[in-house]
Amino acid sequence: MNAIELLKKDHETVKDLLSKLEDTTERAVQTRKKLLLKIEQELKIHTELEEQIFYPAFRRAGSKDESVLAVEAKEEHRAVEALVLPDIKQTPPSTVEFAGRVKVLKELLEHHIEEEERDMFPQARKLLSRQQLEQLGESMEVLRKSLKSDAHAKAA
Numbered sequence: 001m002n003a004i005e006l007l008k009k010d011h012e013t014v015k016d017l018l019s020k021l022e023d024t025t026e027r028a029v030q031t032r033k034k035l036l037l038k039i040e041q042e043l044k045i046h047t048e049l050e051e052q053i054f055y056p057a058f059r060r061a062g063s064k065d066e067s068v069l070a071v072e073a074k075e076e077h078r079a080v081e082a083l084v085l086p087d088i089k090q091t092p093p094s095t096v097e098f099a100g101r102v103k104v105l106k107e108l109l110e111h112h113i114e115e116e117e118r119d120m121f122p123q124a125r126k127l128l129s130r131q132q133l134e135q136l137g138e139s140m141e142v143l144r145k146s147l148k149s150d151a152h153a154k155a156a
């Protein structure tokens with residue numbers, strides 16, 4: 001699959017999960033926990049695919065502007081992973097604070113996704129050939145599989 005199509009598909013999955021989580025109430029404690037875990041797993045894999053494969057290829061194909069975009073995007077990943085997600089995880093799902101923090105997560109990620117799709121991906125299509133994008137997509141599929149089997153191995 002083309003790298004950009006693959007990443008966009010992931011974005012749809014995450015946005016869908018975030019909307020579902022936002023629609024839950026304080027009573028839906030188990031559903032909130034399950035959705036949050038799923039979002040965390042999806043994000044973990046998606047950011048690895050971008051940071052290990054897509055962003056480096058984008059930077060290599062481009063120049064300073066592309067590096068700046070990639071570095072900014074990486075910082076946003078870090079903010080979500082290191083600050084926002086850990087915060088939500090220690091907030092009881094039965095509280096209104098949980099919903100407030102989910103809203104912040106959702107807004108941050110929607111903004112991040114929009115920037116990737118509006119600025120980075122069209123630029124990547126200009127800089128990388130169709131064949132290169134296919135190859136990157138294949139590498140990402142391979143990495144995704146190995147990350148998933150790692151996660152299973154850890155859980156077992």
Ligand SMILES: [Fe+2]
Pocket residue numbers: 047050073077112116
């Ligand atoms: Fe990203």
Ligand SMILES: [Fe+2]
Pocket residue numbers: 007011046050113116
């Ligand atoms: Fe992304």
